Amino acid sequence: MAVCTPTKNRWVTFSAGIYLLMASGHPYGFGVFSEPLKESLGCTQRQLNLISSVGNLGAYIGVFAGLFCDRFGPSLTAIVGSLIALVGYFLLWAVVATDAFPKLREPWIVALLFALACQSAGWLDTAGISSTLKNFPAHRGRVVGLLKTGLGLCSSVVAQIYLAVFSTRQGDGRLDILFVIGLLVSVAAIFASPFVAAVPNPSPTLSKGGKRRLAITTVLFLTICTYLGIATFLETRWAMEGSHLQNFSTVFSWVMMVSLAVFAFLPIGSSQEHKSGEILGTDATSLLLPPAATQSLYMTDVTCTEMLCKVEAWCIIFSFFCAASALIVVNNIAQLAGALSNRHANLLIIFIGIANALGRMGFGYISDKMKGVVARPLFLALVLGVMSLGHLQLAFAGADTMMVGMMVVVLGFGGSWALVPTLVSEIFGFTHFGANYQMVALGPAAGGFAMSVGLASYIYDEYADPVTLECLGGECFHNTLLVASGVAAAGCLASVLLWVRTRAFFNNKHAAVVQVGEEGVAWNDDLEVDPAVFI
Numbered sequence: 203m204a205v206c207t208p209t210k211n212r213w214v215t216f217s218a219g220i221y222l223l224m225a226s227g228h229p230y231g232f233g234v235f236s237e238p239l240k241e242s243l244g245c246t247q248r249q250l251n252l253i254s255s256v257g258n259l260g261a262y263i264g265v266f267a268g269l270f271c272d273r274f275g276p277s278l279t280a281i282v283g284s285l286i287a288l289v290g291y292f293l294l295w296a297v298v299a300t301d302a303f304p305k306l307r308e309p310w311i312v313a314l315l316f317a318l319a320c321q322s323a324g325w326l327d328t329a330g331i332s333s334t335l336k337n338f339p340a341h342r343g344r345v346v347g348l349l350k351t352g353l354g355l356c357s358s359v360v361a362q363i364y365l366a367v368f369s370t371r372q373g374d375g376r377l378d379i380l381f382v383i384g385l386l387v388s389v390a391a392i393f394a395s396p397f398v399a400a401v402p403n404p405s406p407t408l409s410k411g412g413k414r415r416l417a418i419t420t421v422l423f424l425t426i427c428t429y430l431g432i433a434t435f436l437e438t439r440w441a442m443e444g445s446h447l448q449n450f451s452t453v454f455s456w457v458m459m460v461s462l463a464v465f466a467f468l469p470i471g472s473s474q475e476h477k478s479g480e481i482l483g484t485d486a487t488s489l490l491l492p493p494a495a496t497q498s499l500y501m502t503d504v505t506c507t508e509m510l511c512k513v514e515a516w517c518i519i520f521s522f523f524c525a526a527s528a529l530i531v532v533n534n535i536a537q538l539a540g541a542l543s544n545r546h547a548n549l550l551i552i553f554i555g556i557a558n559a560l561g562r563m564g565f566g567y568i569s570d571k572m573k574g575v576v577a578r579p580l581f582l583a584l585v586l587g588v589m590s591l592g593h594l595q596l597a598f599a600g601a602d603t604m605m606v607g608m609m610v611v612v613l614g615f616g617g618s619w620a621l622v623p624t625l626v627s628e629i630f631g632f633t634h635f636g637a638n639y640q641m642v643a644l645g646p647a648a649g650g651f652a653m654s655v656g657l658a659s660y661i662y663d664e665y666a667d668p669v670t671l672e673c674l675g676g677e678c679f680h681n682t683l684l685v686a687s688g689v690a691a692a693g694c695l696a697s698v699l700l701w702v703r704t705r706a707f708f709n710n711k712h713a714a715v716v717q718v719g720e721e722g723v724a725w726n727d728d729l730e731v732d733p734a735v736f737i
Contacts, residue, residue, distance in 0.1 A: 230555070248663050347569075357558070426461050427556045506641050523648055589611050597684050
């Protein structure tokens with residue numbers, strides 16, 4: 203029983219999905235308040251990484267959210283996610299930022315509360331991605347990349363709000379940002395939830411107006427990223443501190459909020475276009491394939507259990523596990539900056555948010571544009587190779603060059619999140635996409651926990667001052683980053699194996715389609731499809 207929604211326009215769903223994905227990126231804002239949280243709890247780096255990694259587990263363990271979405275639809279899934287965010291962040295704020303529950307200020311309790319708050323991310327992400335993939339069957343890579351771009355920018359938004367409002371506060375007052383995050387996430391999700399739905403029988407083609415809307419979305423995101431980069435560079439260049447930084451960030455935050463509001467106007471004028479372009483009485487996934495080859499090319503009814511019996515699924519999961527090596531950087535920005543004597547941790551978070559967003563948008567677009575030339579698994583291998591090089595550079599970087607390695611690592615990490623959902627839908631179909639996607643997302647959940655808690659925090663604490671619990675110097679993360687580089691390289695090899703096993707699948711799928719244009723889908727009638735070449 204799917205929840206009824208007031209929209210049958212896929213552009214309305216696309217616009218709402220952007221805001222849902224923006225809201226779902228809140229776990230990446232941990233670096234903003236990690237240092238105030240560490241001071242407030244008086245915990246070690248290992249305990250702080252436990253909090254961040256358990257939070258990541260909460261965000262990535264979304265199998266139930268996927269099953270719920272497959273059963274009840276994306277709209278109700280988004281509502282549940284918004285309520286989880288509100289409750290989770292309120293409880294977290296009440297425990298760490300107030301004196302209401304002094305006996306609960308234990309790292310393991312805070313970790314569980316943060317996991318509860320982050321669990322909402324999986325629900326919001328599933329709601330936005332599942333509906334959009336079904337609404338744009340022939341442009342999955344690009345639309346997923348654009349939606350995930352909003353998710354990547356979330357940490358930059360959180361950092362700017364923190365700089366504008368909370369950075370000059372003393373003590374636990376800085377942790378009031380937790381209450382604001384919970385409120386903003388839940389309000390955005392509640393408002394967007396009625397408008398996310400899988401549109402019946404969407405056209406696999408885009409009209410000129412549809413292509414223009416995707417182009418406008420791309421330009422808007424690029425403009426916001428450019429604005430973020432210039433403003434952050436000026437903040438760093440002018441060495442702003444205290445009230446000057448706060449005033450600049452306040453103006454900057456308002457301009458950014460107005461810019462983000464523009465996405466709500468994307469569907470204007472699309473109603474007539476939707477009616478004229480709608481294809482009735484046909485399954486959209488079937489329209490992408492010649493009738494004789496449909497069942498051979500798509501495994502549309504693969505359940506989560508059946509998927510786990512396939513080598514291809516484990517290649518994706520392991521590659522995603524290795525991509526989580528980037529969480530060493532994402533969750534330890536403040537500590538990395540401190541170790542290398544860089545005083546601009548919050549500004550680094552903004553630049554990393556930009557790289558995250560550009561990786562998602564760029565690799566989503568390019569993998570779609572070149573899907574007939576380069577199979578998507580090879581792009582996944584590319585982003586993991588990029589991450590490996592980024593970790594290697596960061597391992598030997600100083601205060602002035604660390605940003606390069608950080609941005610390269612997070613650029614690749616963002617790209618993986620644009621590629622993996624699309625791969626899951628292409629190889630295993632739409633029918634059980636919610637559950638399958640969230641099962642694959644267990645890879646980065648396990649990887650982030652293993653590498654942050656089991657590796658990064660252990661090495662950091664070994665070199666940390668026993669009194670201040672802080673570590674200064676390149677050795678704090680040097681060995682960790684070398685291991686992370688090797689892990690990302692292993693993920694690159696797994697992606698190559700995935701390409702080897704699915705090469706015939708992708709070659710035949712794209713050979714079958716001569717052209718997808720405004721006039722419809724043109725087929726290669728001379729192609730002989732052999733079911734034996736498909737997984």
